[in-house]
Amino acid sequence: MKLERTLALKNLRRKPARTAALVLLSAFLALSVFGGSVVVASLRNGLKSYEARLGADIVAVPYQARTKGTFESILLQGIPGMFYMDEQYYNKICTIEGVEAAAPQFYLASTSAGCCSVPVQIIGFDPEKDFTVQPWIRESFALSLGDGDIIVGSELTVPKDGILTFYDTPCRIVAQLGKTGTGLDTAVYTNMATIKTMMRNAESLGFHYLTDTDPDHAVSSVMIRVANGYDVEAVTGDINVHVRHVEASAAAAMLSSVAGGLKSVSGVIGILVAAIWVLAVVILAIAFAMISHERAKEFAVLRCLGASRRMLCRLLLTEAAFAAFCGAVLGVAAGALIVFPFGNAISTALELPYLMPSALPAAALALGSLLLSALAGALSAAVSAWRVSRSDAGLLLREG
Amino acid sequence: MNKPKIKALDIVFPVLSLVFLVGILTVFQPCGPREDGSWMSCHWAGRAVAGAAGAMLLLSVLRLVVRAGAKQGLDLALIALAALALALPGHLIGLCMMHDMRCHTLTAPCTAVLSCLMAAAAAVDLLLSLRKGK
Numbered sequence: 001m002k003l004e005r006t007l008a009l010k011n012l013r014r015k016p017a018r019t020a021a022l023v024l025l026s027a028f029l030a031l032s033v034f035g036g037s038v039v040v041a042s043l044r045n046g047l048k049s050y051e052a053r054l055g056a057d058i059v060a061v062p063y064q065a066r067t068k069g070t071f072e073s074i075l076l077q078g079i080p081g082m083f084y085m086d087e088q089y090y091n092k093i094c095t096i097e098g099v100e101a102a103a104p105q106f107y108l109a110s111t112s113a114g115c116c117s118v119p120v121q122i123i124g125f126d127p128e129k130d131f132t133v134q135p136w137i138r139e140s141f142a143l144s145l146g147d148g149d150i151i152v153g154s155e156l157t158v159p160k161d162g163i164l165t166f167y168d169t170p171c172r173i174v175a176q177l178g179k180t181g182t183g184l185d186t187a188v189y190t191n192m193a194t195i196k197t198m199m200r201n202a203e204s205l206g207f208h209y210l211t212d213t214d215p216d217h218a219v220s221s222v223m224i225r226v227a228n229g230y231d232v233e234a235v236t237g238d239i240n241v242h243v244r245h246v247e248a249s250a251a252a253a254m255l256s257s258v259a260g261g262l263k264s265v266s267g268v269i270g271i272l273v274a275a276i277w278v279l280a281v282v283i284l285a286i287a288f289a290m291i292s293h294e295r296a297k298e299f300a301v302l303r304c305l306g307a308s309r310r311m312l313c314r315l316l317l318t319e320a321a322f323a324a325f326c327g328a329v330l331g332v333a334a335g336a337l338i339v340f341p342f343g344n345a346i347s348t349a350l351e352l353p354y355l356m357p358s359a360l361p362a363a364a365l366a367l368g369s370l371l372l373s374a375l376a377g378a379l380s381a382a383v384s385a386w387r388v389s390r391s392d393a394g395l396l397l398r399e400g
Numbered sequence: 401m402n403k404p405k406i407k408a409l410d411i412v413f414p415v416l417s418l419v420f421l422v423g424i425l426t427v428f429q430p431c432g433p434r435e436d437g438s439w440m441s442c443h444w445a446g447r448a449v450a451g452a453a454g455a456m457l458l459l460s461v462l463r464l465v466v467r468a469g470a471k472q473g474l475d476l477a478l479i480a481l482a483a484l485a486l487a488l489p490g491h492l493i494g495l496c497m498m499h500d501m502r503c504h505t506l507t508a509p510c511t512a513v514l515s516c517l518m519a520a521a522a523a524v525d526l527l528l529s530l531r532k533g534k
Contacts, residue, residue: 155498156497157495345505
């Protein structure tokens with residue numbers, strides 16, 4: 001076996017152009033398999049996270065917010081939105097049969113986040129009624145939010161002094177949430193008292209976001225939990241019928257539209273990766289067939305020198321395995337250099353929840369891609385190796 | 401005096417540095433100015449990276465005309481400059497607050513990738529020349 005390894009390495013070194021072509025092909029294969037699998041895994045993680053973070057059975061927003069798709073833009077892309085309805089609609093929703101809990105939220109967009117020219121979404125919630133935000137805030141912050149306290153999403157850089165000022169309202173950052181892969185990663189969370197203070201300060205600064213509603217009696221959305229034994233679709237229908245100017249949507253319907261988009265993107269990536277894998281195996285098989293044909297006399301001489309058929313077979317397979325492995329390592333490294341640093345760019349381009357796998361699953365994906373690429377190399381060389389081992393050395397040498 | 405021999409790897413350095421310099425000034429430049437015309441810190445991080453890329457280009461061109469011993473020194477300088485360029489956006493000079501801004505999604509990753517490639521190429525060249533020297 002040692003002799004085959006030495007011979008294989010020398011063969012690869014002596015033909016640098018041929019070796020480079022084989023390595024590059026394997027690298028391209030590994031790059032597409034690793035890159036594609038990380039993107040698909042990130043999309044799947046993103047959907048799970050989105051599902052977990054939504055946390056309500058029904059979401060009710062003012063009618064104009066639903067028609068513009070504003071609420072989903074906040075959740076998916078982190079595009080700040082501001083829409084308001086009178087608190088009376090929240091009270092009406094609470095009286096609908098089947099509504100077990102209803103939590104109002106108030107949205108405000110900053111004009112500038114202190115350092116950036118883009119607005120930040122500020123979400124105010126009522127700690128006593130909320131059941132959607134607090135469960136995952138508790139993962140990072142166990143105490144209750146005081147007035148002037150804020151919690152920021154994972155995609156916001158916390159300033160050294162821990163203070164962010166919105167509409168002349170200095171706020172103390174008490175915690176930073178874990179990454180969710182959704183638009184909520186760039187949001188800021190606070191209690192109702194703080195966000196209403198910001199709203200009043202915005203008014204005094206000349207930003208009149210609310211013209212026909214009193215800010216103290218306005219809400220942006222209502223997150224609803226349906227009581228056991230009630231059908232979510234039926235309760236959603238009841239709200240839409242009995243509470244005018246409000247559009248209620250079942251969370252499952254919102255999730256299914258995101259899942260649909262994710263399924264199609266994942267499907268396209270899956271088909272592309274499979275096509276590239278098959279194509280690379282075919283090209284490698286043709287390359288090995290040509291190489292073994294070109295080296296037929298070399299193999300015949302080796303046979304005359306006492307090399308067994310099995311040894312020739314192993315020699316060609318070892319060469320293929322070395323080239324495929326080196327290519328796979330290069331491909332996985334190149335893939336890691338693309339998918340990990342550019343994760344935010346991919347997420348922004350796809351406009352879908354995108355949560356990259358942590359170190360261990362990413363390492364497993366890299367190992368899987370390495371094995372798959374090495375397997376492709378071995379598979380494509382197998383037929384050529386079998387043919388070489390079956391060829392008649394005497395006949396080949398006599399043919400000249 | 402023998403003319404220094406130019407290998408394929410020697411060409412990689414000026415090409416990478418040029419891509420780095422032109423890229424940081426155009427394709428992957430940081431965020432634009434605020435509405436009031438003032439610049440965010442990522443702009444200055446971009447300027448500093450451009451400076452490092454310019455220095456890399458100068459050293460890369462210099463590598464083409466010097467002899468083997470001096471090349472090893474220039475390789476070390478390129479590795480140090482690549483490490484500096486990698487650390488500039490986000491570590492030595494802050495970027496924007498929101499991570500979905502251009503400086504986070506494009507400038508920092510492109511700088512990281514090009515710095516890593518530059519450092520890897522210089523390290524490979526250094527190792528090869530040291531092995532050859534033995």
